[in-house]
Amino acid sequence: xxxxxxxxxxxxxxxxxxxxxxxxxxxxxxxxxxxxxxxxxxxxxxxxxxxxxxxxxxxxxxxxxxxxxxxxxxxxxxxxxxxxxxxxxxxxxxxxxxxxxxxxxxxxxxxxxxxxxxxxxxxxxxxxxxxxxxxxxxxxxxxxxxxxxxxxxxxxxxxxxxxxxxxxx
Numbered sequence: 712x713x714x715x716x717x718x719x720x721x722x723x724x725x726x727x728x729x730x731x732x733x734x735x736x737x738x739x740x741x742x743x744x745x746x747x748x749x750x751x752x753x754x755x756x757x758x759x760x761x762x763x764x765x766x767x768x769x770x771x772x773x774x775x776x777x778x779x780x781x782x783x784x785x786x787x788x789x790x791x792x793x794x795x796x797x798x799x800x801x802x803x804x805x806x807x808x809x810x811x812x813x814x815x816x817x818x819x820x821x822x823x824x825x826x827x828x829x830x831x832x833x834x835x836x837x838x839x840x841x842x843x844x845x846x847x848x849x850x851x852x853x854x855x856x857x858x859x860x861x862x863x864x865x866x867x868x869x870x871x872x873x874x875x876x877x878x879x880x
Contacts, residue, residue: 740828742768742795747831748850749773752858752873763858763873771795785809800825802835802848815840823848839864 749767753760760780766773775791788811791804802823806814815821823835823846831852839846847863856875861868 740800740825740833742771742773742793742800744828744830745773745793745800745833747852748775748833748858750858751876753876754871754873761871761873762876763860768793798824821846 746768748765750765752763752765755761759782761777762780763775763777765775772792772794775793777789777791779786786809788807788809789804790807791802793800793802802825803820804823805820808814819840821837821840823837825833826836826847827834832849834847834849836845836847838844844864847861849861849863851859851861853859858873858875859870860873861870
């Protein structure tokens with residue numbers, strides 16, 4: 712399962728350690744530094760499907776989607792963007808139920824700034840929506856066929872591992 716972390720009453724962590732990184736200053740990153748995220752990534756273990764798809768960078772943005780399917784039925788969708796803005800690189804995301812009713816408020820997507828990066832790793836961090844605290848989402852590509860995402864919130868860490876999916880015909 713993935714990213715059922717936007718519970719409105721959740722009190723999210725705000726740890727000084729999360730803000731510290733040994734990566735280069737985020738202002739030095741450019742969108743093409745995230746090209747390694749592009750592709751279709753799946754985890755179909757346990758009879759469920761967790762699928763994340765990222766477009767290659769084009770212009771000033773990348774686009775992503777994630778879905779979770781359990782028992783043959785879609786349970787949740789997530790739309791993501793990574794864009795270049797005057798303040799730096801920013802990820803925005805929203806969660807939707809199967810009828811596309813948004814979980815987040817209409818005017819308030821989850822917004823996470825790129826706070827650290829190095830080859831094949833990018834950390835995004837920002838305030839929780841509807842609750843105090845910080846959310847941190849880190850993507851890593853430890854091998855050609857593996858993408859991981861690590862979510863830190865509520866004093867907990869969850870890691871999700873995907874393998875590269877073959878192109879669909």
